[in-house]
Amino acid sequence: MDAFITLILEFAIPTLIVSAIFVAILFYVLPREVRTIFKRELKSYFTSPIAYVLFVVFLGISGTLSFFFTGVLEGGEADLFLPYFQYLPWYLVLIAPAVGMRLWSEEQRLGTLELMLTMPLAPWHAILGKFLAAGVVLFAMLVLSFPIVWTMNFLGDPDNGVIMAGFVATFFVALCFLAVTSVISAITRSQLVALLVSVALCLMLWLGGLPHLSELIMNLKGGWLVFWPILKLVNGLGVMPHFTELAKGVLGLRDIVFFLSFITFCLFATSVAIRLKRA
Amino acid sequence: MIEVENLHKHFGSKVAVDGVSFTVKKGEVLGFLGPNGAGKSTTMRMVTGFLPPTQGRVTIGGADIEANEIEAKSKIGYLPEAAPLYSDMTVEGFLRFAAEMRRVPANEITAAVNKAIETTFLEPVRHQSVDTLSKGYRHRTCFAQSIIHDPEVLILDEPTDGLDPNQKQEIRQLIRRMGETKAIIFSTHILEEVEASCTRAIIIDRGRVIADGTPAELMAKASNAGIVTLRARGLAGSGIKAELEKLDVVASVETIASDENGITARITPAKGRADKLSTAVFGVCKDKNLSVEELRVEEGRLDLLFREITKTDADK
Numbered sequence: 358m359d360a361f362i363t364l365i366l367e368f369a370i371p372t373l374i375v376s377a378i379f380v381a382i383l384f385y386v387l388p389r390e391v392r393t394i395f396k397r398e399l400k401s402y403f404t405s406p407i408a409y410v411l412f413v414v415f416l417g418i419s420g421t422l423s424f425f426f427t428g429v430l431e432g433g434e435a436d437l438f439l440p441y442f443q444y445l446p447w448y449l450v451l452i453a454p455a456v457g458m459r460l461w462s463e464e465q466r467l468g469t470l471e472l473m474l475t476m477p478l479a480p481w482h483a484i485l486g487k488f489l490a491a492g493v494v495l496f497a498m499l500v501l502s503f504p505i506v507w508t509m510n511f512l513g514d515p516d517n518g519v520i521m522a523g524f525v526a527t528f529f530v531a532l533c534f535l536a537v538t539s540v541i542s543a544i545t546r547s548q549l550v551a552l553l554v555s556v557a558l559c560l561m562l563w564l565g566g567l568p569h570l571s572e573l574i575m576n577l578k579g580g581w582l583v584f585w586p587i588l589k590l591v592n593g594l595g596v597m598p599h600f601t602e603l604a605k606g607v608l609g610l611r612d613i614v615f616f617l618s619f620i621t622f623c624l625f626a627t628s629v630a631i632r633l634k635r636a
Numbered sequence: 637m638i639e640v641e642n643l644h645k646h647f648g649s650k651v652a653v654d655g656v657s658f659t660v661k662k663g664e665v666l667g668f669l670g671p672n673g674a675g676k677s678t679t680m681r682m683v684t685g686f687l688p689p690t691q692g693r694v695t696i697g698g699a700d701i702e703a704n705e706i707e708a709k710s711k712i713g714y715l716p717e718a719a720p721l722y723s724d725m726t727v728e729g730f731l732r733f734a735a736e737m738r739r740v741p742a743n744e745i746t747a748a749v750n751k752a753i754e755t756t757f758l759e760p761v762r763h764q765s766v767d768t769l770s771k772g773y774r775h776r777t778c779f780a781q782s783i784i785h786d787p788e789v790l791i792l793d794e795p796t797d798g799l800d801p802n803q804k805q806e807i808r809q810l811i812r813r814m815g816e817t818k819a820i821i822f823s824t825h826i827l828e829e830v831e832a833s834c835t836r837a838i839i840i841d842r843g844r845v846i847a848d849g850t851p852a853e854l855m856a857k858a859s860n861a862g863i864v865t866l867r868a869r870g871l872a873g874s875g876i877k878a879e880l881e882k883l884d885v886v887a888s889v890e891t892i893a894s895d896e897n898g899i900t901a902r903i904t905p906a907k908g909r910a911d912k913l914s915t916a917v918f919g920v921c922k923d924k925n926l927s928v929e930e931l932r933v934e935e936g937r938l939d940l941l942f943r944e945i946t947k948t949d950a951d952k
Binding site for chain 2: 389390393394397401404405467468469471472473474475476477478479635
């Protein structure tokens with residue numbers, strides 16, 4: 358029973374508060390156009406099988422693999438951070454592009470882009486509305502993985518603050534991947550191309566932050582130095598260090614600013630991609 | 637309502653639209669004619685703000701489509717050529733979405749949707765998924781979307797494409813009726829449509845306006861316009877022909893049938909004299925005391941004009 362109350366206090370209520378804030382922003386801060394696009398997009402995720410399939414895949418993979426391959430159950434300390442959250446971004450490299458691939462390529466394939474862009478709305482309304490809808494799908498995915506948290510709380514007495522931080526960090530990474538996918542899907546009308554290219558980029562974005570890469574860059578010599586700028590850029594954009602910091606429970610302003618500016622930049626790039634498509 | 641000034645569009649080195657200008661006032665229905673690839677759709681896409689023009693200016697009700705994008709777009713209803721729809725929505729759901737996007741006030745959406753469904757005869761498929769619609773219904777659903785906010789300006793790219801003859805007729809009447817209070821541009825391949833619903837027509841070829849006028853004015857430009865067919869008796873055919881050829885309003889006389897007692901002939905007017913021809917021919921018959929069995933003036937045919945001016949341009 359105690360575990361149950363803890364769960365409600367430490368997870369359900371914060372989740373509800375965050376959701377409520379989001380809904381309030383959606384209804385009272387953002388323009389009606391954003392809301393309309395958001396509603397349509399979210400509905401279309403759930404009228405097609407996509408969302409359900411991705412939920413099952415994500416929950417299946419993340420749940421089972423985390424438990425069986427990382428030995429949470431065997432370890433006496435049910436510290437969720439290491440086994441579970443370390444692997445989540447790897448799945449998201451695949452899942453986030455799968456959620457986001459249709460955002461703009463579907464619009465181009467159906468020809469509805471022409472309809473949307475001749476309606477009285479600014480492109481950022483549509484870009485933001487769509488991004489938020491896909492973000493909510495990813496959010497719902499993370500929320501639905503609560504049985505894992507539940508299990509942990511029944512098995513032991515984990516630091517729920519750290520778990521929460523892990524989820525927050527994971528969500529930010531997911532949004533980054535989604536933002537990258539948004540740009541790519543604006544470039545191509547093929548969802549498959551959007552998926553493959555986005556997965557590759559997200560993987561690069563994730564691995565770019567590997568500590569080994571930073572070491573490698575430090576030790577570049579001779580002719581290899583020509584690669585220095587590009588490696589430095591990839592390394593600088595790498596989300597891994599920011600993720601690790603956040604997930605440790607260190608709510609560093611620096612990391613949050615990194616995530617938010619990265620997402621903003623990608624959404625801006627999406628608008629540029631759409632503009633170029635039209636010209 | 638719609639002002640288009642010197643519109644150009646280049647795709648790379650290809651010139652799709654090359655200096656198109658026209659205006660459409662409230663109460664006018666402008667028909668857009670032209671061969672495939674003439675630049676009709678590209679022009680419409682620039683007018684609706686989907687494509688930015690390489691050069692030139694479009695204003696809708698005084699609002700510049702580029703500088704004052706949202707205001708200009710809110711006055712427009714647009715039916716794109718492919719009639720695109722979100723395949724995962726129902727007809728009604730899609731129209732509700734469109735109404736919201738087109739800024740219909742929340743409490744008027746249901747009424748607007750009902751009206752659009754009624755106007756475009758969509759009642760039978762109201763709750764059906766867009767995925768499962770036939771081509772005609774898809775087209776009409778997209779058409780309904782364009783009129784849902786009762787716009788001042790309607791731009792319809794081939795609105796009757798994919799419809800059966802009855803539906804075509806209904807849509808033409810609808811366009812004509814709506815044209816009384818709106819400014820409408822619609823493109824078509826079907827020339828009778830221009831006669832049936834337009835107050836004015838423009839023919840575009842290779843990105844340029846090559847003819848602009850009311851359907852009657854355009855028809856008068858066709859090579860068959862004003863040709864007089866005469867069947868008269870009372871004199872030898874060759875004699876009548878000779879008399880007719882003396883007239884300065886006559887360019888040529890083509891004999892269809894001729895004997896010692898009469899003639900059937902097609903008389904082509906001299907350039908610019910078509911309106912005088914029938915009177916002159918009739919005068920000849922009266923002078924020579926011929927009995928006129930038939931005297932018929934041909935109306936210009938739009939399809940002929942279309943072929944003539946688009947072909948000569950291509951031959952150059």
